Amino acid sequence: MIGKISRKFFEDNIINRIGAVRKDVAVPxxxxxxxxxxxxxxxxxxVTTDPLYxxxxxxxxxxxxxxxxILASDLFTSGIKASYMSIDLNLPQEITDEQFNEIWNVIHGECEKYGIEVVTxxxxxYAGVSFPMVGGVTLMGVGDRYITTENASPGDVIIMARSCxxxxxxxxxxxxxxxIKESLGSNTLNAIKDKFYTMTCVPEELMAIDYxxxxxxxxMHDATxxxxxxxxxxxxxxxxxGVMVNYNSIIIDSDIAAVCSLFNINPLRSISEGTLLLTVxxxxxxxxxxxLKKSGINASIIGEVTDKTGGMKLIKDGKESVINPEDDQLWGAVSGGVKRGLK
Structure with missing residues (x-):
């Protein structure tokens, strides 16, 4: 598979070999x-860590x-605001000082905006390094309470914010x-590109923390x-x-649906940074x-958390199907497009 490792690979090869088990680690x-x-x-x-993409x-x-x-959206799902950053920049040899400063000025500005200091x-x-993965970043924050997906309980409703x-x-x-322009027109292309700065969950997460x-x-969990x-x-x-999700309540913007259809991928099975799931x-x-809606963020109650015996279910047109983990569909579409010589 391309992209993040599977649940099975993680459980077979990593989870039982994480070094010394410490009592002060509340969530490993x-x-x-x-x-x-x-x-x-x-x-x-x-604490959360991701590649610098x-x-x-x-x-x-x-x-x-x-x-x-990408990183901040993960950290804030804990209900704790970020405060500290550790960043490793393994840069390609061809990157210029001007290009580096374009990157660093933005990272500095976003850290300043959210009260985060780079501490190390x-x-x-380096030779052999190429875009898009050019290092790694760890973000940290301290609070008096936290949440993770482990805290979702039967009876909680599931809210999604923004389109899948x-x-x-x-x-x-x-x-x-x-x-895309040739196939769907410039209006659709521009509408998708105009969504760029919605690829963050931080505004919704801050609202949730305050709520x-x-x-x-x-x-909270971002749909990546x-x-x-x-x-x-x-x-x-x-x-x-268990979970029960109603297909008819899921938000799928029409322009997103059109682009996904063009590349024959399912928007419900494709990476979606900026789409936040909350159990409430x-x-x-x-x-x-x-x-959320009054703040300008489209949102919908799409289902609920159920007892484990209910399983993971999607209801569409009155019929139930089982939700299973699957590989992300985007990466195959990208590699296929490259092979076809699409521009």
């Missing part, structure tokens, strides 16, 4: 959980913004703009690798529960959904 590496949690003197440190087709400024928000790192140019297939459609639009984590918002359905599955798996105590579900 787990499938479907975006962060690790360390208990420190009555407080909790949330710089896609040159976006342009360096947009790519750097996206790289930051490493920067170098968001990141996949944007990557395709920047990778194959001529093909109340634990007693109101029980978990494998798309919406993989992320719904991970909520059920991590919490030890039932009595607060409608209120928080309306809060």
């Amino acid at each position: 590496p787990r499938n479907g959980v975006d962060v690790g949690i360390i208990a420190i003197n009555g407080s909790y440190m949330a 710089i896609d040159r087709s976006f342009g360096f400024k947009k790519a750097a913004w996206f790289a930051f928000h 790192g490493h920067t170098a140019r 297939g968001l990141e996949a459609s944007i990557i395709l639009a920047y990778t194959f703009p001529e093909y 109340g984590i634990g007693e109101r918002i029980t978990s 690798e494998g798309g919406l359905l993989n992320s719904v599955y991970e909520i059920g798996y991590a919490s030890g529960n 105590k039932r009595e607060y579900g409608n209120e928080f959904t309306e809060m």
Whole structure:
């Protein structure tokens, strides 16, 4: 497979070999959980790590913004705001000082905006390094409480914010703009490209933190690798529960649906940074959904967390199907497009 390793590979090859097991690690590496949690003197440190992903087709400024928000969107799912960054920059030899500064100025600006300080790192140019993976970043924050997908409970409603297939459609639009323009028209291409700065969950996560984590918002999870359905599955798996999702309530923007259809991929099974899933105590579900909408973020209650015996189910046209984890469909579409010589 291309992209993130499978749940089975993780469980067979990694999870039982994570070094010394410490009592102060409250949340170690787990499938479907975006962060690790360390208990420190009555407080909790949330930690997450990702590659520094710089896609040159976006342009360096947009790519750097996206790289930051991939990481921040994970960290904030803990209900803890980010405070510290450790960054390793393994740069290609051909990158110029001007290009580096385009990247670094954006990272500095976003860190400053959200109250984050870079506390350590490493920067170098190396032979054999190529875009888009040019290093790694760790983000940390400290708070007095936290949530993870393990905290979702039967009876909680599941809210999605923004359309599924968001990141996949944007990557395709920047990778194959001529093909999309010729096939779907310039209006669709421009509409997709205009969504670029919605590929973040941080605004919704900050709203959730202010609204109340634990007693109101029980978990948050961004719909990345494998798309919406993989992320719904991970909520059920991590919490030890079932899920029931109503297909007709899922948000799929028409322009995103058109691009995904053009490349024969399912928007529900394609990477979607910027799409946030939240589990919310039932009595607060409608209120928080309306809060998101009033802030300009489209949102919908798409289902609920159920007892484990209910399994992972998707209801479409009155028929139930089982939700299973699957490989993300975007990467095959991208490699296929490249082989076809699409521009």
